[in-house]
Amino acid sequence: MNAPLAPQTIYLADYQVPAYLVKTVDLHFDLDPAQTLVSSKLEMMRNPAGQGGALKLDGEQLQLHSVTLNGQRLSEAEYDCTDSRLVIDSLPDEFTLEIVTEIQPDQNTALEGLYHSGQILCTQCEAEGFRRITYYPDRPDVLAVFTVTLTADKAQWPIMLSNGNQVASGEFEDGRHWVCWHDPHPKPAYLFALVAGDLYCQQDSFTTMSGRQVTLQIFVDPENKAKCDHALLSLKQAMQWDEQAFGREYDLDIFMIVAVNDFNMGAMENKGLNIFNAACVLASPETATDDDFYTIQSIVGHEYFHNWSGNRVTCRDWFQLSLKEGFTVMRDQSFSADLNSAAVQRIDDVDMLRRMQFAEDAGPMAHPVRPDSYMEISNFYTVTIYEKGAEVVRMLKTLAGDAGFRRGTDLYFARHDGQAVTTDDFVSAIEEANDLDLAQFQRWYTQAGTPELTVECNYNQAEKTLTVTLQQSCPATPGQPEKQPFLIPVAVGLIGEQGQSLPLQLTDETQPIDGDTRVLLLTENQQNFTFINLPERPKLSVLRGFSAPVKLTQQRDNAELAFMMANDSDSFNRWDAGQTLFINILLALIAEYQSGSTLVVPELLTDQLAAILDNASVEPALTARMLTLPSENYLAAQMAVADVDAIHAVRSFVKRSLAVTLKIRFENLYQQLHQIKPYEFNAADLAQRSLKNTCLSYLMTLTEPVQVERCLAQMAQANNMTDLLAGLRLIVDVDGPQRQQALESFYQQWQHDRQVVDKWLTVQALSTLPGTLTNIKSLMQHPAFSLKNPNNVRALIGQFCRNNPSQFHARDGSGYQFLAEQIIALDKLNPQVAARQLGAFNSWRRYNADRQKQMQAALQMIADKSDLSPDVYEIVSKYLAD
Numbered sequence: 003m004n005a006p007l008a009p010q011t012i013y014l015a016d017y018q019v020p021a022y023l024v025k026t027v028d029l030h031f032d033l034d035p036a037q038t039l040v041s042s043k044l045e046m047m048r049n050p051a052g053q054g055g056a057l058k059l060d061g062e063q064l065q066l067h068s069v070t071l072n073g074q075r076l077s078e079a080e081y082d083c084t085d086s087r088l089v090i091d092s093l094p095d096e097f098t099l100e101i102v103t104e105i106q107p108d109q110n111t112a113l114e115g116l117y118h119s120g121q122i123l124c125t126q127c128e129a130e131g132f133r134r135i136t137y138y139p140d141r142p143d144v145l146a147v148f149t150v151t152l153t154a155d156k157a158q159w160p161i162m163l164s165n166g167n168q169v170a171s172g173e174f175e176d177g178r179h180w181v182c183w184h185d186p187h188p189k190p191a192y193l194f195a196l197v198a199g200d201l202y203c204q205q206d207s208f209t210t211m212s213g214r215q216v217t218l219q220i221f222v223d224p225e226n227k228a229k230c231d232h233a234l235l236s237l238k239q240a241m242q243w244d245e246q247a248f249g250r251e252y253d254l255d256i257f258m259i260v261a262v263n264d265f266n267m268g269a270m271e272n273k274g275l276n277i278f279n280a281a282c283v284l285a286s287p288e289t290a291t292d293d294d295f296y297t298i299q300s301i302v303g304h305e306y307f308h309n310w311s312g313n314r315v316t317c318r319d320w321f322q323l324s325l326k327e328g329f330t331v332m333r334d335q336s337f338s339a340d341l342n343s344a345a346v347q348r349i350d351d352v353d354m355l356r357r358m359q360f361a362e363d364a365g366p367m368a369h370p371v372r373p374d375s376y377m378e379i380s381n382f383y384t385v386t387i388y389e390k391g392a393e394v395v396r397m398l399k400t401l402a403g404d405a406g407f408r409r410g411t412d413l414y415f416a417r418h419d420g421q422a423v424t425t426d427d428f429v430s431a432i433e434e435a436n437d438l439d440l441a442q443f444q445r446w447y448t449q450a451g452t453p454e455l456t457v458e459c460n461y462n463q464a465e466k467t468l469t470v471t472l473q474q475s476c477p478a479t480p481g482q483p484e485k486q487p488f489l490i491p492v493a494v495g496l497i498g499e500q501g502q503s504l505p506l507q508l509t510d511e512t513q514p515i516d517g518d519t520r521v522l523l524l525t526e527n528q529q530n531f532t533f534i535n536l537p538e539r540p541k542l543s544v545l546r547g548f549s550a551p552v553k554l555t556q557q558r559d560n561a562e563l564a565f566m567m568a569n570d571s572d573s574f575n576r577w578d579a580g581q582t583l584f585i586n587i588l589l590a591l592i593a594e595y596q597s598g599s600t601l602v603v604p605e606l607l608t609d610q611l612a613a614i615l616d617n618a619s620v621e622p623a624l625t626a627r628m629l630t631l632p633s634e635n636y637l638a639a640q641m642a643v644a645d646v647d648a649i650h651a652v653r654s655f656v657k658r659s660l661a662v663t664l665k666i667r668f669e670n671l672y673q674q675l676h677q678i679k680p681y682e683f684n685a686a687d688l689a690q691r692s693l694k695n696t697c698l699s700y701l702m703t704l705t706e707p708v709q710v711e712r713c714l715a716q717m718a719q720a721n722n723m724t725d726l727l728a729g730l731r732l733i734v735d736v737d738g739p740q741r742q743q744a745l746e747s748f749y750q751q752w753q754h755d756r757q758v759v760d761k762w763l764t765v766q767a768l769s770t771l772p773g774t775l776t777n778i779k780s781l782m783q784h785p786a787f788s789l790k791n792p793n794n795v796r797a798l799i800g801q802f803c804r805n806n807p808s809q810f811h812a813r814d815g816s817g818y819q820f821l822a823e824q825i826i827a828l829d830k831l832n833p834q835v836a837a838r839q840l841g842a843f844n845s846w847r848r849y850n851a852d853r854q855k856q857m858q859a860a861l862q863m864i865a866d867k868s869d870l871s872p873d874v875y876e877i878v879s880k881y882l883a884d
């Protein structure tokens with residue numbers, strides 16, 4: 003048996019500037035799904051700042067036809083070609099290199115490089131996909147000007163797109179045609195893109211702040227032509243927002259978006275030619291939910307914002323990935339907050355950070371925002387790089403202030419335009435524009451793990467002072483046993499007996515600051531802050547707006563939490579107090595459940611929710627969030643040993659008990675909110691539907707025929723996917739004849755629409771009724787499902803393994819076995835998607851001994867395969883390492 007060869011680890015410390023630079027690239031594609039001929043002409047020069055030596059070009063899965071140097075065809079003896087490289091020795095300082103390769107888009111199931119998706123030919127080059135198109139220095143610090151000529155049969159491929167502007171086109175006599183594109187902005191190869199197909203184009207325009215008119219185009223399969231409006235509107239909103247919020251203007255005369263069905267991630271910011279997963283761009287009220295509309299707006303924004311944070315200023319190497327991703331997520335979060343509800347946006351962002359990123363940071367793949375090493379860069383497109391990276395940039399904004407942060411980003415863009423830089427360069431720009439010292443702050447980029455912040459308050463009645471003691475520590479993570487203290491901005495407020503904000507004056511200050519919130523800077527392991535002139539004992543509202551990505555420990559009893567839930571002037575902390583109250587009560591009940599006691603939901607919780615329901619009209623969107631119990635996975639993360647069954651039983655029990663006690667309120671509120679009107683995507687209507695469906699989800703736990711009728715009626719009347727899908731989700735969790743009937747009629751109605759069919763798969767994957775796994779296995783044989791389509795895989799397998807813990811963690815280990823088998827099968831087709839599914843095993847050491855043993859066996863079964871991709875190999879070996 004062949005022992006698998008471990009892929010190499012790449013270290014940041016080994017970074018060297020490129021030995022050769024590319025001035026211009028001239029690419030010619032003779033497009034054909036079976037075999038595409040790629041001719042590349044590179045004008046290159048030795049890098050005066052480089053180490054010299056041979057020219058090493060990256061290349062994978064290429065058939066090399068010819069290499070020509072300065073017009074002379076090279077013989078095979080004059081270069082060295084391996085399965086990952088083309089090496090040429092003894093080159094002059096400047097030269098022209100021409101390379102012809104052949105590739106097979108049809109055979110490309112990995113969806114990296116040039117591939118065939120439905121009726122479309124398209125590319126995905128980030129991070130290292132360009133090397134599957136031609137031999138090239140495929141690294142982000144080699145920037146070149148691209149000219150691309152596409153040739154194909156005109157009838158089959160009437161539309162042919164690439165980056166920049168179309169500069170020429172023509173036809174041949176044999177029915178083929180050609181188009182030439184030129185991108186004036188030098189760019190790394192990962193931002194290259196091409197698209198060909200018979201596509202419908204929806205067009206619009208945007209006038210930039212300097213008065214230039216930009217053509218906007220969305221290209222989709224003709225069947226999706228009615229689903230472009232929302233993305234186009236979002237794009238215009240994003241272009242305008244970036245001008246106002248960051249002073250960034252668009253820099254080409256045309257901006258294109260293409261929707262494809264097979265895509266490994268959400269979308270890709272290729273210069274002037276963004277390519278989107280169809281699910282992240284197409285929407286109509288009948289087929290997309292409010293969440294879909296919301297996500298599309300944010301992803302269209304995200305990719306557009308990359309034009310500056312990523313494209314004009316790019317990354318020096320892939321260790322700097324968060325330079326563009328963390329910053330761009332922070333930008334898209336601010337965009338969403340400005341266009342919708344800032345409070346809800348913050349709650350949802352933090353909720354996802356805690357559920358996903360905190361788990362990653364506490365597990366075997368924990369890594370810093372700027373990692374020191376990796377085996378496969380595709381594995382590092384993580385919630386740590388994206389979401390924690392965004393929190394780090396957000397803290398920089400807190401430290402510099404709004405105006406100071408803007409000065410800093412202006413300096414960053416001006417100073418580094420056209421360059422490939424590091425996160426250090428970003429921090430330096432913020433630092434210099436504000437005269438700050440951010441040396442200690444840099445630890446947020448280099449140290450992994452979630453810091454733990456402990457808060458203690460001591461009120462001195464005689465002195466009228468409150469001393470706040472802040473303490474920090476950070477758990478060990480792989481490769482980092484010891485941590486140095488972080489610079490943590492801790493936003494605080496003080497609240498009086500009547501719920502009023504109290505003055506914030508520290509010792510030695512002559513007067514309190516303006517406003518009800520101030521930021522304390524914790525730099526040591528432990529520090530005291532004393533507030534003065536406080537005639538009454540205040541309650542401390544700490545970490546307002548979640549001012550730092552830390553785990554907070556604060557001794558607060560249920561009464562204090564209930565008080566803060568009602569009175570904190572910071573809406574995030576109001577929600578957070580409620581979540582903490584839920585968690586405290588749920589964990590206490592779980593302990594009782596484990597010891598066999600009868601369970602009683604504390605009256606305090608019921609009273610609290612009753613009050614929230616009575617005030618629901620004030621902030622309906624926030625109310626919906628406040629009524630939502632913490633997820634089973636998040637509760638699991640709060641326990642020393644996660645008890646899947648107890649969590650599921652107790653959480654269901656509490657939800658049902660609340661529904662029983664508050665039934666009249668839920669029913670009345672539902673009635674009040676349930677209005678049939680034309681669908682609109684706006685904050686008020688979104689909030690209304692979200693709160694209404696939250697009420698319905700409580701009522702459906704009652705398993706009363708009248709509630710089932712209510713749910714079916716909502717589905718029958720629905721003129722939008724939000725209300726229809728909310729109903730279907732709930733019906734599918736109730737055993738009875740209506741269940742199968744609802745699923746069948748939904749499928750009958752929507753089988754022609756893949757985005758909707760994916761929702762139909764997800765609804766079934768999330769069912770908590772017995773038999774779910776069996777149903778999933780049979781759905782995998784359904785014509786609607788293909789293991790080659792990442793959206794299908796995520797909708798069915800991914801949702802089951804990540805978001806249906808009581809079924810995935812079935813005692814017999816069947817869920818684990820299933821996932822292992824799917825990962826092994828997927829790895830042959832699409833390593834990136836296979837590796838991502840492994841994430842469901844991230845926290846495997848946190849379960850009881852039986853389940854650990856079963857998960858370990860499943861992981862071992864994967865590890866024992868001899869021909870794993872580097873993607874799966876890296877994660878599985880890190881999960882199993884001790």
Ligand code: TRP
Pocket residue numbers: 126128129266267268269270271304305327380383
């Ligand atoms: N840069 C993309 C984004 O965040 C991420 C991305 C899209 C990606 N497709 C990918 C990363 C494929 C790795 C592989 O906007």
Ligand code: ZN
Pocket residue numbers: 304308326327330
């Ligand atoms: Zn991005």
